[in-house]
Amino acid sequence: xxxxxxxxxxxxxxxxxxxxxxxxxxxxxxxxxxxxxxxxxxxxxxxxxxxxxxxxxxxxxxxxxxxxxxxxxxxxxxxxxxxxxxxxxxxxxxxxxxxxxxxxxxxxxxxxxxxxxxxxxxxxxxxxxxxxxxxxxxxxxxxxxxxxxxxxxxxxxxxxxxxxxxxxxxxxxxxxxxxxxxxxxxxxxxxxxxxxxxxxxxxxxxxxxxxxxxxxxxxxxxxxxxxxxxxxxxxxxxxxxxxxxxxxxxxxxxxxxxxxxxxxxxxxxxxxxxxxxxxxxxxxxxxxxxxxxxxxxxxxxxxxxxxxxxxxxxxxxxxxxxxxxxxxxxxxxxxxxxxxxxxxxxxxxxxxxxxxxxxxxxxxxxxxxxxxxxxxxxxxxxxxxxxxxxxxxxxxxxxxxxxxxxxxxxxxxxxxxxxxxxxxxxxxxxxxxxxxxxxxxxxxxxxxxxxxxxxxx
Ligand code: SAH
Numbered sequence: 001x002x003x004x005x006x007x008x009x010x011x012x013x014x015x016x017x018x019x020x021x022x023x024x025x026x027x028x029x030x031x032x033x034x035x036x037x038x039x040x041x042x043x044x045x046x047x048x049x050x051x052x053x054x055x056x057x058x059x060x061x062x063x064x065x066x067x068x069x070x071x072x073x074x075x076x077x078x079x080x081x082x083x084x085x086x087x088x089x090x091x092x093x094x095x096x097x098x099x100x101x102x103x104x105x106x107x108x109x110x111x112x113x114x115x116x117x118x119x120x121x122x123x124x125x126x127x128x129x130x131x132x133x134x135x136x137x138x139x140x141x142x143x144x145x146x147x148x149x150x151x152x153x154x155x156x157x158x159x160x161x162x163x164x165x166x167x168x169x170x171x172x173x174x175x176x177x178x179x180x181x182x183x184x185x186x187x188x189x190x191x192x193x194x195x196x197x198x199x200x201x202x203x204x205x206x207x208x209x210x211x212x213x214x215x216x217x218x219x220x221x222x223x224x225x226x227x228x229x230x231x232x233x234x235x236x237x238x239x240x241x242x243x244x245x246x247x248x249x250x251x252x253x254x255x256x257x258x259x260x261x262x263x264x265x266x267x268x269x270x271x272x273x274x275x276x277x278x279x280x281x282x283x284x285x286x287x288x289x290x291x292x293x294x295x296x297x298x299x300x301x302x303x304x305x306x307x308x309x310x311x312x313x314x315x316x317x318x319x320x321x322x323x324x325x326x327x328x329x330x331x332x333x334x335x336x337x338x339x340x341x342x343x344x345x346x347x348x349x350x351x352x353x354x355x356x357x358x359x360x361x362x363x364x365x366x367x368x369x370x371x372x373x374x375x376x377x378x379x380x381x382x383x384x385x386x387x388x389x390x391x392x393x394x395x396x397x398x399x400x401x402x403x404x405x406x407x408x409x410x411x412x413x414x415x416x417x418x419x420x421x422x423x424x425x426x427x428x429x430x431x432x433x434x435x436x437x438x439x440x441x442x443x444x445x446x447x448x449x450x451x452x453x454x455x456x457x
Pocket of ligand 1: 287288289317318319320321322323324338339340341344365366367368387388389
């Protein structure tokens with residue numbers, strides 16, 4: 001078979017107009033129908049690009065000159081936007097970001113889900129889309145004999161020191177800088193990936209946005225931390241509102257941040273936060289949504305879509321520390337939460353007690369194993385809520401839902417592609433997707449969260 005020649009050549013220059021934006025924020029230009037992905041290009045912009053890589057069916061280019069900037073283009077406010085890579089869309093106005101995310105959800109629903117007759121609402125954005133993250137986890141390294149704490153420069157493991165991250169709560173910047181300075185003053189050695197030596201790997205700060213409580217976690221390679229007592233004392237004195245100082249020990253050669261051993265060095269094991277009137281105890285290792293303001297928006301939408309009247313039995317699959325379950329419990333007869341991480345289920349039970357909620361029960365296990373088992377034993381839900389990780393729901397779970405026939409399914413998703421795939425399976429099994437509400441949980445990044453409402457046909 002004759003090899004089809006790409007219409008572009010590496011290292012050549014082309015004048016293009018960007019037609020689209022990929023979900024990770026690259027501009028898409030076409031040369032004779034051949035797509036080229038160019039970082040930093042925005043739809044409708046005219047530009048000169050240099051082709052830097054040609055693959056089968058597509059290529060990559062670099063933006064050389066912008067002839068005609070998009071009206072949606074802005075100067076990225078963050079000084080280290082280009083080096084960091086944590087945000088992908090700061091060069092696009094917030095309005096523009098919300099439009100792009102909406103278009104992405106629409107496109108994926110049609111292409112992957114073959115779902116066309118559904119209302120996809122405009123993305124619910126934040127009034128002030130900055131300083132929203134409640135958790136910072138920053139690697140620690142060494143430069144010129146001092147400590148640096150910040151982020152890995154894109155595609156490298158070089159640590160860039162960071163004074164401010166504009167999507168972090170201001171308090172987290174303060175905590176990271178203060179803890180770094182204290183550790184430096186006591187001569188703490190940063191961990192060195194290459195030699196697997198040194199002590200301090202990461203500093204983690206957690207902030208309860210509603211309670212203003214702060215947790216500091218020192219993630220170390222070894223249990224020993226020279227001058228531990230003095231360091232802890234200094235953190236307790238200097239970090240505002242600190243309620244909990246934790247050490248997590250990770251002796252492994254790994255990119256995974258936390259290890260298995262966690263010890264309280266000072267104060268409480270938890271800090272508290274409040275979302276929509278429900279209190280949550282958050283431990284160092286528990287999963288907790290990073291944008292509490294938008295989490296409330298998301299959960300309220302999930303609750304609305306569940307249409308509960310206090311008569312229903314609800315299953316909350318992938319329940320984490322019980323956040324959605326407790327939201328639903330206020331309006332349901334009974335809620336059953338399922339989650340694979342045992343510590344999260346302990347947190348969920350504690351959170352139920354903390355809020356005086358007695359109609360929620362939690363089980364540890366795979367949703368795709370536990371729920372089929374319940375079904376065999378005769379458990380019948382009126383509504384099933386799922387909130388799976390990025391890979392979506394296991395097919396066995398979807399088939400059990402289809403067999404169990406709850407009147408309503410509410411699907412909360414952090415990945416539109418797997419949402420679309422799973423909605424197709426549910427639609428083929430007798431459900432109809434009525435509406436989808438995208439929520440911007442992670443402004444300036446390429447992520448978008450969705451809640452979908454389904455009804456049994
Ligand atoms: N609903 C929660 C958590 C959502 S994140 C909240 O909003 O906070 C997804 C959760 O699914 C994580 O807590 C993860 O530990 C859990 N999980 C991953 N695979 C699972 C599986 N197969 N069965 C049950 N839970 C799973």
